[in-house]
Amino acid sequence: MKKTAVSISALLMAFSVVVSGCGGNSNSTNAANNGGVKEESSATTAPATSKAPSMEPVTLNAWVMPNSPKPDADFLKTIDPYLKEHPNVSVKVTVLDWGSAWTKITTAATSGEGPDLLQLGSTWVPAIASMGGIDKVTDKVADVGGAEAFLPAIWKTTSIAGDSEVYGVPWFVDARAIYYRTDVFKQAGVDTATAFKDWDSFKSALQAVNGQTVDGKKIAALGLPGKNDWNVVHNIFPWIWAAGGDVLSEDNKNVTFNEDKGLDGVMYYTGLAAEGLVDKASLEKNSSQIEGDFGDGKSAVIISGPWLAKNFATPKANGGMDDKKAAKNFAVAPLPAGPGGQATFVGGSELTVFSGSKNKEATWELIKYLTADEAQKAYAAVSGQLPARLSLLESPDLDANMKAFSEATKYGRTYPAIPQWGPTETALQKHFANVWDIVAGVKGKYSRESVKEELDSAAAEVKAIINQ
Amino acid sequence: MGLHTEKNLPVKAAASKRAVWRKRVRDNKFAYMLMVPTIIFMLLVHLLPMIQGFWMSFLKLNQFTLGKYLKAPFVGIDNYVGLLFNSDNPVRQGLNFAIRNTAIYAVIVTIGVMVMGLMMAMLLNRDFPGRSIARTAMLLPWVVPSYVVGVLWGFMWQQNGIINYFLVDVLHLYAEKPFWLLGPNTIWAIIIPTIWRGWPFLMVIFLAGLQTIPEDIYEAATIDGAGKFRQFWNMTLPMLKPVIAVQLLFQIINNVYSYNIVSTMFGNGAGYPGEWGDLLMTALTRQSFGYWSFGSGSAASIMLMFAMLMIVGVWYRAFRTELNTQ
Numbered sequence: 121m122k123k124t125a126v127s128i129s130a131l132l133m134a135f136s137v138v139v140s141g142c143g144g145n146s147n148s149t150n151a152a153n154n155g156g157v158k159e160e161s162s163a164t165t166a167p168a169t170s171k172a173p174s175m176e177p178v179t180l181n182a183w184v185m186p187n188s189p190k191p192d193a194d195f196l197k198t199i200d201p202y203l204k205e206h207p208n209v210s211v212k213v214t215v216l217d218w219g220s221a222w223t224k225i226t227t228a229a230t231s232g233e234g235p236d237l238l239q240l241g242s243t244w245v246p247a248i249a250s251m252g253g254i255d256k257v258t259d260k261v262a263d264v265g266g267a268e269a270f271l272p273a274i275w276k277t278t279s280i281a282g283d284s285e286v287y288g289v290p291w292f293v294d295a296r297a298i299y300y301r302t303d304v305f306k307q308a309g310v311d312t313a314t315a316f317k318d319w320d321s322f323k324s325a326l327q328a329v330n331g332q333t334v335d336g337k338k339i340a341a342l343g344l345p346g347k348n349d350w351n352v353v354h355n356i357f358p359w360i361w362a363a364g365g366d367v368l369s370e371d372n373k374n375v376t377f378n379e380d381k382g383l384d385g386v387m388y389y390t391g392l393a394a395e396g397l398v399d400k401a402s403l404e405k406n407s408s409q410i411e412g413d414f415g416d417g418k419s420a421v422i423i424s425g426p427w428l429a430k431n432f433a434t435p436k437a438n439g440g441m442d443d444k445k446a447a448k449n450f451a452v453a454p455l456p457a458g459p460g461g462q463a464t465f466v467g468g469s470e471l472t473v474f475s476g477s478k479n480k481e482a483t484w485e486l487i488k489y490l491t492a493d494e495a496q497k498a499y500a501a502v503s504g505q506l507p508a509r510l511s512l513l514e515s516p517d518l519d520a521n522m523k524a525f526s527e528a529t530k531y532g533r534t535y536p537a538i539p540q541w542g543p544t545e546t547a548l549q550k551h552f553a554n555v556w557d558i559v560a561g562v563k564g565k566y567s568r569e570s571v572k573e574e575l576d577s578a579a580a581e582v583k584a585i586i587n588q
Numbered sequence: 589m590g591l592h593t594e595k596n597l598p599v600k601a602a603a604s605k606r607a608v609w610r611k612r613v614r615d616n617k618f619a620y621m622l623m624v625p626t627i628i629f630m631l632l633v634h635l636l637p638m639i640q641g642f643w644m645s646f647l648k649l650n651q652f653t654l655g656k657y658l659k660a661p662f663v664g665i666d667n668y669v670g671l672l673f674n675s676d677n678p679v680r681q682g683l684n685f686a687i688r689n690t691a692i693y694a695v696i697v698t699i700g701v702m703v704m705g706l707m708m709a710m711l712l713n714r715d716f717p718g719r720s721i722a723r724t725a726m727l728l729p730w731v732v733p734s735y736v737v738g739v740l741w742g743f744m745w746q747q748n749g750i751i752n753y754f755l756v757d758v759l760h761l762y763a764e765k766p767f768w769l770l771g772p773n774t775i776w777a778i779i780i781p782t783i784w785r786g787w788p789f790l791m792v793i794f795l796a797g798l799q800t801i802p803e804d805i806y807e808a809a810t811i812d813g814a815g816k817f818r819q820f821w822n823m824t825l826p827m828l829k830p831v832i833a834v835q836l837l838f839q840i841i842n843n844v845y846s847y848n849i850v851s852t853m854f855g856n857g858a859g860y861p862g863e864w865g866d867l868l869m870t871a872l873t874r875q876s877f878g879y880w881s882f883g884s885g886s887a888a889s890i891m892l893m894f895a896m897l898m899i900v901g902v903w904y905r906a907f908r909t910e911l912n913t914q
């Protein structure tokens with residue numbers, strides 16, 4: 121018996137040596153990223169890259185999210201010219217679903233096992249950076265034109281608030297704006313020049329189009345997803361901002377979205393559903409179902425991003441909706457101004473170098489290519505997303521719809537660039553989901569008080585998270 | 589393992605046990621060699637992560653300490669205390685709903701699939717034309733991948749979906765179309781598809797069990813004047829007890845650890861399924877990876893594991909005799 125015990129423990133020890141060996145490695149790379157042992161990491165990568173950086177064959181793993189109808193093919197198509205020029209480089213693309221990407225990326229950041237090139241949603245960058253999951257690129261960003269070359273709202277999210285280090289390069293931008301059915305508005309006699317001016321005109325326009333008969337079917341004024349969606353937080357905040365509220369105080373130390381102004385914003389937006397301007401069935405749907413409904417003529421107005429215009433221009437055979445009536449009868453307008461002014465959510469994605477990568481030089485070269493004019497233009501064309509470069513955003517050859525979105529980026533806002541944003545968004549998602557339960561009438565009665573109560577409990581949770 | 593039996597070995601003192609072991613290893617060298625890779629593999633994939641998880645539950649693990657996670661600050665049983673007694677702990681608040689929902693879900697689904705499976709197995713155990721076709725057709729729900737089940741039923745439960753069409757427009761059971769994916773109804777929106785998908789598997793198992801029962805004892809019982817119901821109660825059920833026992837355990841574990849259905853039906857794992865839709869696994873995933881309370885998350889997982897071991901203990905006591913006689 122004793123002997124077996126000894127041999128088992130010996131076996132265990134052998135394993136723990138193996139495992140701690142791995143752990144040791146990932147620790148040292150993490151330390152290098154935190155600024156500690158820089159020589160060590162360069163010493164291990166230098167021999168591979170310094171001799172002949174353009175000749176050594178490298179395979180880069182890229183993790184991207186579905187930004188376009190055919191995410192992997194579109195990505196490869198964009199970098200095709202680069203690959204032709206660099207025959208030694210090959211790229212493997214893995215597409216992560218937006219819903220599960222967060223879990224996969226945090227797991228990768230924890231284990232150090234991940235891609236070389238990593239796409240991150242702009243709100244995730246400070247968090248993953250604080251985990252040591254991605255490399256600093258501060259001293260390299262001059263290669264891509266630096267801060268001045270990109271949309272300021274998105275550039276803000278490449279750093280952690282209050283810190284000057286840069287962790288990513290903006291890849292593309294998305295903004296939210298209103299899509300409306302021009303034919304339905306005309307039929308209802310609503311002047312689209314003034315309808316989207318402010319909250320009052322917007323609501324009366326919605327009331328006018330609500331229930332209009334189109335092709336023998338009654339159309340709902342507005343389509344909006346409720347809670348079963350990853351967009352819940354992004355859908356509500358533009359209204360809080362427009363009401364004059366904000367997520368956190370200036371110094372990011374206090375929670376302010378549950379104060380009166382923030383509550384005004386939530387009440388206005390959810391009120392549109394509570395007052396019958398929304399088909400309540402849509403509260404159970406997610407964003408893409410809502411977009412499908414708009415395409416099918418079930419709603420006259422929705423709020424979405426530039427990708428939808430691209431979708432309407434894409435042939436049905438390629439998964440687009442160009443055959444729908446809505447595709448020929450829509451226009452894009454900015455979100456209406458609230459008492460606190462005009463606001464919309466500007467999101468987007470950044471390209472980062474994963475800290476566990478063994479091909480950092482080659483990864484950075486690819487990032488440089490992807491964020492320069494040619495690839496930015498090409499990717500905007502295939503994905504329907506907006507380029508992140510100011511020169512392209514302000515270019516006169518944007519089409520009318522893209523111009524409306526480019527306009528929207530000017531009053532676009534982002535969340536505080538704090539490392540705790542990930543948990544904060546999870547908490548907000550949960551409580552905002554409960555708000556939708558209240559609106560649907562399945563969790564108490566919809567009133568300013570009941571919504572306020574839910575926002576207060578959200579604020580308590582968020583406060584605990586940001587002060588941890 | 590049944591490699592060989594101890595019957596011929598005389599009971600000896602502890603010292604000679606070693607000799608017995610040595611002889612056993614020598615005699616079965618090849619068999620033991622075959623087992624070594626499995627043992628190594630089991631240690632790697634089961635034991636080590638378990639030890640690591642246990643260790644993590646004593647650490648303050650968040651995004652800042654995660655990079656060197658085995659060296660994160662040690663906080664002792666704080667994570668456990670927080671989960672059990674601190675009402676401000678967000679992980680705990682979420683867990684209350686998740687525990688309630690999981691209990692309801694696991695009990696109803698387990699009973700549902702077992703009863704449905706047994707009923708259908710009894711039906712299909714008779715001889716009738718087209719029996720094999722019927723058996724294949726019945727397996728259909730089980731073959732559908734769980735992701736598809738989630739997405740498909742997610743559509744069907746929608747307010748203007750096909751289920752409400754039947755309930756309201758055809759059967760007139762409700763005055764208004766209810767929400768199934770919002771509010772308290774959510775629990776049914778996850779229970780019913782799980783039963784729908786789960787029972788065919790039980791049917792197959794029970795069918796196999798039923799076919800081991802010899803036909804002639806039913807004939808004898810019929811001659812003795814026992815009715816169908818008595819035959820079922822006093823013969824079929826007791827004969828199936830070992831099968832039922834194993835399947836019961838399997839179902840309990842499966843359903844307490846259920847994740848896919850909720851994840852696919854509500855925002856692909858990104859959304860919050862609500863106070864009546866959250867299960868333990870979805871809640872733990874969110875708390876660990878969404879809130880980055882990895883320490884608390886591990887503590888909750890360890891507690892769940894012990895709860896599960898207790899359930900297994902109760903189960904084993906209840907079915908000990910049946911399992912040992914087989």
